[in-house]
Amino acid sequence: MVPEIFHEPVLLKESVDLLLTDLNGSYVDATFGGGGHSREILQRLSDRGNVIALDVDPDAEKVANQIMQVDMRLKFFRRNFRNLHEIAKESGMESFDGILFDLGISSHQIDVETGMSYRRDEPLDMRLDKTLSESAYDIINKYDFDKLAWIFWNYGEEPESRKLARSILKYRQRNEIRTTGDLSNIIERVCGKSRKSLSRVFQAIRIEVNHELDNLTDGLNGAIELLKSKGRIVVISYHSLEDRIVKERFKYEASTCVCPPEAIVCTCGKVPRLK
Numbered sequence: 181m182v183p184e185i186f187h188e189p190v191l192l193k194e195s196v197d198l199l200l201t202d203l204n205g206s207y208v209d210a211t212f213g214g215g216g217h218s219r220e221i222l223q224r225l226s227d228r229g230n231v232i233a234l235d236v237d238p239d240a241e242k243v244a245n246q247i248m249q250v251d252m253r254l255k256f257f258r259r260n261f262r263n264l265h266e267i268a269k270e271s272g273m274e275s276f277d278g279i280l281f282d283l284g285i286s287s288h289q290i291d292v293e294t295g296m297s298y299r300r301d302e303p304l305d306m307r308l309d310k311t312l313s314e315s316a317y318d319i320i321n322k323y324d325f326d327k328l329a330w331i332f333w334n335y336g337e338e339p340e341s342r343k344l345a346r347s348i349l350k351y352r353q354r355n356e357i358r359t360t361g362d363l364s365n366i367i368e369r370v371c372g373k374s375r376k377s378l379s380r381v382f383q384a385i386r387i388e389v390n391h392e393l394d395n396l397t398d399g400l401n402g403a404i405e406l407l408k409s410k411g412r413i414v415v416i417s418y419h420s421l422e423d424r425i426v427k428e429r430f431k432y433e434a435s436t437c438v439c440p441p442e443a444i445v446c447t448c449g450k451v452p453r454l455k
């Protein structure tokens with residue numbers, strides 16, 4: 181059963197205003213979720229327009245199926261957006277007028293049992309796609325000190341990253357860390373009872389489990405390849421690392437020269453693919 185309020189779409193009007201350049205065009209919603217953005221796009225498109233939507237979440241697929249029953253302009257794939265290029269090829273689409281990424285997770289995914297929230301005690305999981313081989317349980321119980329500290333610091337900016345990694349290893353000598361509650365207790369003991377640390381560390385583990393930054397890099401590759409010449413890519417991001425990946429990539433793709441600064445004459449021949 182899919183709840184009526186699945187996810188409140190963020191920057192709905194602003195993002196769709198930016199995305200749509202041709203109301204007869206073809207668009208990708210790479211992160212369908214509860215379909216808020218897709219619905220808004222479909223509402224504005226003409227009968228000739230269409231939307232390809234992707235999500236790895238089976239509940240997102242249920243919502244998409246409901247829409248597809250009444251609107252044939254939507255086509256949904258339960259696939260990772262890192263395979264966007266392949267999916268477009270399989271469905272016979274060569275290029276798109278706009279591609280939207282609304283990164284992260286939906287509020288529905290926090291509400292249902294995915295071992296993602298520190299607000300409930302449930303088995304540690306955090307996989308958005310249950311076919312992934314490693315869950316949060318594997319990472320927390322198997323990664324070594326350096327890897328854990330690196331993730332907490334780099335993906336979570338947790339100041340106590342090393343102390344926390346050490347405590348996790350110490351705890352593991354006696355017990356497995358099975359649930360979100362077990363993990364929350366360790367975090368609270370090391371970092372204090374602040375919600376900030378809980379949310380930083382949980383987010384860091386989620387990014388690692390779901391390969392979120394690699395997905396974004398690959399997803400952008402596909403999107404840039406598939407964009408029509410006057411098309412647009414719109415990305416809504418919530419994390420500074422995602423933000424940096426997107427901005428650096430767009431800057432690189434828009435640049436006309438990547439020669440070293442000391443070069444007197446440009447020899448790189450770089451052709452900008454975005455502007």
Ligand SMILES: C[S@@+](CC[C@H](N)C(=O)[O-])C[C@H]1O[C@@H](n2cnc3c(N)ncnc32)[C@H](O)[C@@H]1O
Binds near residue numbers: 259
């Ligand atoms: C913030 S929600 C999107 C909400 C959506 N725009 C709406 O209006 O309801 C992000 C969605 O992206 C999905 N997602 C995250 N990473 C993904 C990936 N690599 N490939 C496909 N879907 C992904 C999540 O499962 C989640 O449903």
